Amino acid sequence: MNSPAPKIGFDRFIQLDWVAAVLAVRDGASSLAELKDLLEASGLGKEALAKSLTKLNGLGLQPRRNLANFVDRGRSVVHVGAPANGVAAYGWAVSIATYPFFGKVAELTGRLTLLQGDCSVAEIHRRMAEVYGDREVTKRATQAILQTQSNWGALQRVDKGKRIIRLAPTTVDNDELTAWLIEAAVRYAGKPVSVPTLQSLPVLFPFTLTRPLAYVVSNSKNLSLLSEGPSNQFVALRAAI
Numbered sequence: 001m002n003s004p005a006p007k008i009g010f011d012r013f014i015q016l017d018w019v020a021a022v023l024a025v026r027d028g029a030s031s032l033a034e035l036k037d038l039l040e041a042s043g044l045g046k047e048a049l050a051k052s053l054t055k056l057n058g059l060g061l062q063p064r065r066n067l068a069n070f071v072d073r074g075r076s077v078v079h080v081g082a083p084a085n086g087v088a089a090y091g092w093a094v095s096i097a098t099y100p101f102f103g104k105v106a107e108l109t110g111r112l113t114l115l116q117g118d119c120s121v122a123e124i125h126r127r128m129a130e131v132y133g134d135r136e137v138t139k140r141a142t143q144a145i146l147q148t149q150s151n152w153g154a155l156q157r158v159d160k161g162k163r164i165i166r167l168a169p170t171t172v173d174n175d176e177l178t179a180w181l182i183e184a185a186v187r188y189a190g191k192p193v194s195v196p197t198l199q200s201l202p203v204l205f206p207f208t209l210t211r212p213l214a215y216v217v218s219n220s221k222n223l224s225l226l227s228e229g230p231s232n233q234f235v236a237l238r239a240a241i
Contacts, residue, residue: 008132010099011141012055014148015042016084019091022060026075032061058098059091067098070183073222077177085170088152089177089207093184096203103188103203104131105145109155110202113166120163121146154206169208178211179220182235192226192234 021038024030035056039049058064063071071094078090096103108127112119124146125139132138146164150157156165172178185201186193193201198213217235218225226234 008101008137008141009058010055010095010102011137011144012048012052012148013144013151014052014055014059014091016087016091016152018042018052018056019059019152020084020087022056023075023078023087023090026060026071027079035061059094063094064098067094067187070094070097070180070187070222074180077174077180085153086177088154089170089172089181091152092154092204092206093181097184097187100188101132101141102145104128105142106149106205107188107203109146109149109164109166110205113155113164113205114200114202118158118163118165121157121161124164149206152206166205169206171208171210173210175211175216175219178209178213178216179223181207181209182213182217183220183222183237186223186235186237192236195225195233195235198235 018035018038021030021035025032025035036049036053039052044052053061060071060075074090074093078086092106096106105124105128108124109119112123112127121143125142128138128142129135146155146157149155150164153167153170155167157163158165172181181204182193182198185198185204188203195214195217198204199209213235214225214233217223222238224236224238226236228234
């Protein structure tokens with residue numbers, strides 16, 4: 001018997017200003033009613049609004065219990081009123097840690113655009129179908145995430161949406177944000193990640209991590225630096241979090 005396709009979880013277009021509004025609600029600087037007004041002003045109907053709120057719950061309104069501490073630490077790094085690229089970093093990190101489907105689209109996009117800076121959307125759909133099943137829902141959800149990543153400044157859709165171009169990455173030179181993004185990538189991977197690969201992880205393609213990463217990891221309260229032999233170092237989650 002064939003195994004069922006993995007759950008998708010993230011299947012909606014989420015605007016960056018909605019993520020900023022989630023941060024404001026979580027910080028007590030805004031209300032849920034104001035967030036709903038923002039969604040309604042975007043033209044969402046009752047059903048679409050409810051489904052979008054479900055995704056926004058995962059992005060910070062009501063995070064999963066095992067990710068609540070992670071989300072709150074990200075909120076403290078990316079505060080209310082942060083520039084758009086800071087809000088995008090928050091949304092990206094929480095999305096890849098919370099929704100494996102979002103992370104897989106991000107990983108494939110980063111991998112396929114690595115050499116030439118662009119790729120066809122059809123190729124991303126094909127790769128996603130191999131993992132999540134060749135279903136219409138897989139295609140729609142992938143399109144929604146690519147639209148989201150475009151709105152968040154990670155890529156540009158061209159040729160009537162048939163191709164995507166990787167945009168210039170955001171430079172991250174803050175140790176705390178760097179460690180938190182690395183933690184998000186490790187949570188997405190579900191296993192320790194090689195330190196030398198952190199600078200070029202496909203799932204973090206919208207960001208350039210400029211700090212000395214082994215140093216950042218070794219100083220993090222939430223990450224552990226593991227060694228296998230004299231030159232192989234890996235980053236893992238601390239067991240207590």
